[in-house]
Amino acid sequence: MLQYCKMRLVQARELLLIAGWRGLMRDIFYLNRVAVPVEIALDALRPVTDFTRPADEAVLELNGELLEAGRLVYRFQSRYLKARTYLGKGYRGFALVKGNTVVGDIWCADSRPGPGADNHPDEAWLGIQSRAGEAYTFDMFVDPAHRGGNVAAALQNGSLHLLKKRGVTKAYGFFWADNVPALWVHRTLRWRELKRVRATRLLLTKKLHVTEHSAS
16 A cells, blocks of 8 residues: 555656646546547457567566566656556556667556456446456556657557467557547557546546447
């Protein structure tokens, strides 16, 4: 619990530096914000070569050894603390790494035995449910200093290909309808949009508000 509180405080401080007070308040407080749940079959992914990156960049799976040995560098402390917390819960993490610097990361909950085997809490308010052999992806972040140039698409597509190699057949996720870059990335990778939902959040509380129409 202490580590979680530290992570949230550091995250708030860093978000304030990145996005200002308006961005911070938008992250911790919103009313009827529209979320777009999505799904994708991993046998129909775009080739990794569609989003070619420089030779010193690669998408890899994160683990405790990489973090504890200091072999990877996070520019934002909150992402490092999140990585340790998520790995402790049994979630999988993937990162786009340039040299030894983490440019961006993304996380997923799947049906592996042990810690983290349960469905992610987001799934309930999104109205989705991943089953055995499926995964829910969440919390993708790209360092602002590296955004643009298909970095987000390369990270997400690369991580989905790694999930496929590990036996996952389908993935779920969501993006906020007012987040234009996220919308572009998901549509570029050909995620299928599901019924939209509205969410309300007061500080750390998030809940489903009302179901929207199906996306076309």
